[in-house]
């Protein structure tokens with residue numbers, strides 16, 4: 427009886443994949459059987475899918491570059507743009523209408539937020555390396571040759587198809603598997619809405635705070651809204667778990683309470699980032715005021731909540747007592763809606779950073795991930811809604 431030799435290639439690739447698995451990377455399932463006639467194809471797929479750092483960009487792309495059409499020529503040179511196979515990378519091409527591109531200082535802040543993400547990498551570092559490409563106008567640190575100005579359109583309508591048309595005309599198709607695409611624009615669908623990501627997760631989003639709706643654009647608003655919309659691309663929602671907004675225990679720019687100004691900290695700083703922990707659920711039918719957000723993890727955080735009369739309050743340290751029903755004491759077990767809607771429910775939070783989903787839409791080159799998205803996630807905070815929030819602050 428002849429033993430068919432185990433092909434050397436298979437042994438090598440297999441050990442690579444197993445090494446990646448041991449290092450904690452996300453690896454596609456490997457068929458347990460000995461190699462069959464079909465092995466080379468599935469093997470190639472498995473190796474392609476080896477993604478040691480879990481950023482949805484296969485190791486081979488991050489090591490050798492990405493050859494989109496298989497002609498032997500690298501189309502997107504990820505290592506030349508600073509990617510490695512052992513640390514999470516996130517690529518975003520930014521096109522813009524005249525006057526709408528955010529400042530280099532804003533990009534510095536966005537980059538710092540992702541670099542400080544509480545996410546560990548196989549190379550021993552923490553954080554995510556975000557590669558922003560706004561072209562020459564964004565400054566040399568944010569120019570990977572893709573970002574450019576697009577024709578001015580004060581109202582993208584219908585937003586999805588007009589955004590797609592601009593994307594198709596201004597974004598190299600080879601980049602679709604690597605880059606998220608975003609647009610700094612004016613308005614869409616006459617909504618006066620601050621942005622839109624269209625689906626959760628996704629590969630595309632827009633930030634729309636232009637002159638048409640008389641937005642006052644600040645660096646904070648640009649930073650917060652960019653990170654908010656990119657968060658939808660990365661699978662995050664307005665409620666963390668579900669779409670209920672304005673939860674006092676959801677300390678994230680995904681929450682409208684914090685999109686424009688960040689989450690207030692006891693230090694006086696503001697957190698323009700996703701939530702890094704999930705406080706316990708708050709049952710609005712039985713809110714124990716003496717324990718506040720009820721976790722020592724909230725000690726350096728403040729939060730906002732809504733009073734029965736519609737005003738918005740700011741807490742002290744989140745682990746201290748909070749007057750949920752706004753009657754002047756913190757001794758009640760209160761029954762009141764604290765997120766400004768009329769219903770009293772149990773508000774659950776989420777640790778966003780622990781639930782980031784890489785590879786939304788076409789990114790990663792797998793099958794596009796665009797899930798059914800609740801309507802409440804497909805409209806965004808308007809200037810009016812924000813002004814209403816600010817005028818109710820006490």
Ligand SMILES: [Ca+2]
Pocket residue numbers: 477478479480481482483484485488510511
């Ligand atoms: Ca990777």
Ligand SMILES: [Ca+2]
Pocket residue numbers: 479481483488509510511512513514515
């Ligand atoms: Ca990487």
Ligand SMILES: [Ca+2]
Pocket residue numbers: 519520521572573574596597
């Ligand atoms: Ca472009």
Ligand SMILES: [Ca+2]
Pocket residue numbers: 715748749750751752753754755756757758760
């Ligand atoms: Ca009270």
Ligand SMILES: [Zn+2]
Pocket residue numbers: 654655658664803805806
């Ligand atoms: Zn949103």
